[in-house]
Amino acid sequence: MARLEVTRVGNGIVPPISFTLQGGEILCLSGPSGSGKSQLLRMLADLIPHDGQMTLDGCSSEAMPPHDWRRHVGFLSAETAWWADTVRDHMPPDAETRFDDLGLPLRLLDSDPALASTGERQRLALLRMGPPPIMLLDEPTSALDPGATRLVEAYLHRLRDEGTGILVVSHDAAQRARLATRQMELGA
Amino acid sequence: MIHPVDMALAAVMVLVCGGLSVWLSLRLHGALAVAALRMIVQLVLVGLILRFLMGEEAGWLTLPVMLVMLAAATREVGARQSRRLRGIWHIGIAFLSIGASALPVALAGLFVVTRGLDLTDARHVVPLLGIILGSTMNTASIALNHLCGAVYRDRLVIETRLALGQTRRQALADLQRQAVHAGMIPVLNQMAGAGLITLPGIMSGQVLAGMDPLHAAGYQILLMLLLATAGVAGAVLAVRLTLGRLMDARDRLQIDRLH
Numbered sequence: 303m304a305r306l307e308v309t310r311v312g313n314g315i316v317p318p319i320s321f322t323l324q325g326g327e328i329l330c331l332s333g334p335s336g337s338g339k340s341q342l343l344r345m346l347a348d349l350i351p352h353d354g355q356m357t358l359d360g361c362s363s364e365a366m367p368p369h370d371w372r373r374h375v376g377f378l379s380a381e382t383a384w385w386a387d388t389v390r391d392h393m394p395p396d397a398e399t400r401f402d403d404l405g406l407p408l409r410l411l412d413s414d415p416a417l418a419s420t421g422e423r424q425r426l427a428l429l430r431m432g433p434p435p436i437m438l439l440d441e442p443t444s445a446l447d448p449g450a451t452r453l454v455e456a457y458l459h460r461l462r463d464e465g466t467g468i469l470v471v472s473h474d475a476a477q478r479a480r481l482a483t484r485q486m487e488l489g490a
Numbered sequence: 491m492i493h494p495v496d497m498a499l500a501a502v503m504v505l506v507c508g509g510l511s512v513w514l515s516l517r518l519h520g521a522l523a524v525a526a527l528r529m530i531v532q533l534v535l536v537g538l539i540l541r542f543l544m545g546e547e548a549g550w551l552t553l554p555v556m557l558v559m560l561a562a563a564t565r566e567v568g569a570r571q572s573r574r575l576r577g578i579w580h581i582g583i584a585f586l587s588i589g590a591s592a593l594p595v596a597l598a599g600l601f602v603v604t605r606g607l608d609l610t611d612a613r614h615v616v617p618l619l620g621i622i623l624g625s626t627m628n629t630a631s632i633a634l635n636h637l638c639g640a641v642y643r644d645r646l647v648i649e650t651r652l653a654l655g656q657t658r659r660q661a662l663a664d665l666q667r668q669a670v671h672a673g674m675i676p677v678l679n680q681m682a683g684a685g686l687i688t689l690p691g692i693m694s695g696q697v698l699a700g701m702d703p704l705h706a707a708g709y710q711i712l713l714m715l716l717l718a719t720a721g722v723a724g725a726v727l728a729v730r731l732t733l734g735r736l737m738d739a740r741d742r743l744q745i746d747r748l749h
Contacts, residue, residue: 347653349742368741373655383646385664430654 303465304359304435306375308346311354316341318354321486325435325467328458330482332472337489339471340380343438346469347377358436376434380441380471382427384415389426397429403460404429405453420445425454436467443477455481501526540616549610556593556609556619563588563627567728570631573638575735576749583731584630591723592619592626599716621692621713622720625677629721630728633673637729638748640665641736645745658741666729673725674718681714690714 303325312318316338323329333339345352348363348371356363356375363371386392390411401408404425410418418426424445431437439458443451458468458481472478478485504526511518542548543555567584574580596619601607604614641648644665651661684690685707689697692713696706738744 344649348740349649349653351738351740351742364740369652369655369657372653376655377653379646379650379653381646383644383650385644385647385651434655 304374304467306346306436306467307355307357309355309357311342311345311352311356313341313345313350313352316345316488319488320354323436323467323469325465326462327483328462328468328470328481330470330472330478330485331488332475332478332485333488339488340440342488343377343440343469343471346438347372347375349377374434375436375438376431377438378427378431378440378442380444382423384423387414388412389415389418392426392430394430394432400429400457403453403457405450421447421450425450428454428457433461433466435465437461437469439468439470441471441473443472443474451477540612543612543616549612552610552612552615555612555616559616559619559623560585560589560593563592563623566627567631567634571635571638573642573748574634575638575732576747579735579747580634580732583728583735584634587630587724587727587731588623588626590727591630591720592623595626595716595720595723596622599712602712618716622716625717626720626724628676629673630724631673632676633669633725634728634732636672637665637669637732640668641733641743642745642748645743648743652741652743658737661741662733662737666733669729670722670725673729674721677718677721681718684710684714 305325306323308322309320310318311320319342321329331339331342341350344350346356348356348368358366358371358374363375366374384392388411392415393411398408398411401410406422406425406429410422410426415423415426424442428439428442442458443454446454455477458470462468462483470478470481472481504522508519508522510516511522539555543551564581564585567588568574568580571580575583596615597607599618599622600611600614603618604611609615648661648665652658680690690710690713693703693706693710696709697703736744736747
């Protein structure tokens with residue numbers, strides 16, 4: 303199982319933070335708006351410049367090509383973005399086997415992502431990730447109704463049981479209680 | 491040589507257009523008058539400068555004139571961008587991409603036309619460089635305008651593609667292709683329409699000046715091929731250098747380098 307070690311990672315806005323995320327656990331991150339939760343996730347995915355050190359199974363992020371790091375430490379933004387004509391064009395090969403788990407109809411596969419609802423796009427974006435060994439999820443259920451939220455939570459529990467390490471940003475204390483193996487608060 | 495009376499006749503036709511603009515409240519007459527006067531002054535000046543440069547003593551001045559032309563083209567590339575790289579980067583990239591594409595192609599053209607590379611030969615160097623620089627400037631300018639706008643608008647798409655583990659090349663391929671295509675549209679249109687929809691400028695001028703149409707067509711074909719080559723090179727260079735500046739060594743989008 304993968305192990306992400308974060309040592310004094312921060313930038314001018316987010317103060318340095320250190321923690322470990324182990325495969326098979328869900329770490330829930332909370333904190334007031336503007337405390338830098340999304341920025342921290344972007345730093346962990348090496349999408350914005352940062353200080354400090356990150357290693358995956360002992361291998362430093364700087365020793366790996368950036369795309370390789372991001373294939374292992376995947377980041378899902380709160381806002382989804384799409385570029386190809388159909389949903390299928392964005393998806394990894396086996397994604398359709400998981401459509402049902404998230405309550406997504408298979409007909410979406412060959413449709414234009416712009417035609418899917420916001421909640422459908424949020425779940426599609428989650429499936430688009432793969433999943434990688436470490437997942438960084440920025441409010442992955444913000445656009446979902448309670449039923450779809452529970453499906454996503456069950457999906458994340460299953461990935462955790464399969465050995466994925468998951469860091470989730472959530473403003474919902476009840477959701478954190480349902481999901482978290484551990485919790486962490488920024489700006490506290 | 492066109493007689494001043496003939497020229498006056500052409501000017502009268504533009505004056506009639508101006509009158510039409512006043513009559514129909516098109517508010518075009520002011521702009522038309524300024525553009526026409528500016529064009530006349532510029533072309534007469536260029537004619538005088540060229541005549542001077544072609545003199546026995548002044549050939550050495552051709553090189554500085556080439557540099558002035560390149561500098562002017564560089565300035566124009568950045569002049570009408572809605573977004574561009576901050577600092578001196580957009581000027582540097584415009585200079586490098588236009589210079590590195592238009593100059594070698596113009597030299598190749600000079601060699602084909604004169605069987606030599608005499609840089610003091612203003613009669614050939616200045617018109618050749620002028621037409622190639624103008625076209626390349628246009629191509630690079632449109633490509634960069636398209637690219638910088640698209641990078642800013644699609645920054646979340648770029649970040650998402652990188653976050654999914656795509657390489658810089660994969661994440662930027664669409665933007666690069668679309669920007670180069672956009673830049674090449676004028677040159678491609680010009681080539682596709684040549685002879686069918688319009689008689690290109692050079693060819694028309696030479697036919698009017700009494701050259702055999704087939705010879706004139708030969709010159710035009712050569713020029714179009716040179717323009718296409720310089721255009722592709724200029725657009726690709728400008729787009730790639732700009733994208734290089736917009737990404738850091740860890741393939742992170744540096745959107746604050748645009749403004």
